[in-house]
Amino acid sequence: QPPQQLVLAAEFPSAAAACDAVCRIMERGHTPSLLELMDRTTVRAVNAMASMGLPETTEALLLCAFDTPDPLADLAAVGALCTAAGATEVVPADNPAESELLLQARRMSLTALEAVKPATMIDDVCVPRSRLGAMLAGTAAIAEEYDLTIGVCAHAGDGNTHPVVCFDHHDPDESRRARESFDAIMALGLELGGTITGEHGVGVLKKEWLARELGETGVELQRSIKAAFDPLGLLNPGKLF
Structure with missing residues (x-):
């Protein structure tokens, strides 16, 4: 029990x-x-x-x-x-x-934010707990700058935030602003000493940001590890970057 x-x-x-x-x-x-x-x-x-x-x-x-x-x-x-x-x-x-x-x-929370607009982009930025307040304040400023609704829920104990960018994917200008705000949130996280992914991984959407966080040497190390375990490129093909 x-x-x-x-x-x-x-x-x-x-x-x-x-x-x-x-x-x-x-x-x-x-x-x-x-x-x-x-x-x-x-x-x-x-x-x-x-x-x-x-x-x-x-x-x-x-x-x-x-x-x-x-x-x-x-x-x-x-x-x-x-x-x-x-x-x-x-x-x-x-x-x-x-x-x-x-x-x-x-x-x-996520379901409710998904109902605000037809589409969402969900970030996964983690910062030191001492910078969590700055992360939320910065995200609010980004929402205002890009004229978008961005809600944040966080696993506050470890500084892991999930800013949810709400937008209409049928609107080209709003879609552009959504992507730019998504990137701005990741840039903010790195500026605050954090990471672009606290728990959900890099994936395709964030792949361009991996080198910004790890540096080219860090990315090359990741490639080497992948090659050691998957020399024939059978695992998750086409996703290596």
Whole structure:
């Protein structure tokens, strides 16, 4: 029987305050089973899809879960850290059922953002936790610069962000701006000491960025490893770059 998992939701007046709370939580040695962040754009998209009643005035919603022997005590400690970081509201769930409702909001984030426009481009930029606030602020600035809706949900505990660029792929100009914003987000991540892919790999869409992160020597090393394991080029043919 796995231990019960309880979740806390904390509202913040800024992404910077939410990211400060994340750093405080991890620096104190807490080991949450989940530490997720949703920005205002994502919260509004979820409400529009499911009418979940999430607080649309908040700039960032942080969800923290524990499945420890005493999750209530852990949530209380984390709640105090969130308040110290500037949270305007801290709501710990009293039972697993309430916790599940909060987690549903996070699970439907991508689906909700996909409903905003006919197409999406999903980034996977990971930065040091200390630069997470700058990453979110920079992404918001990119959304404004390119006049696009970009929602961000993040695995905040390890600085892994998923900016979701929403656009109409039938509109050539909007498609161009979407691709440029997607690239700008990756450039921002590298500037902040991060990586273009935190968990989902490079793939075809990001292949031009691999050399920018690893350098030509790093890319050549990757080619050598591929050749050692697949000298005949049978694995994933045509994708080597």
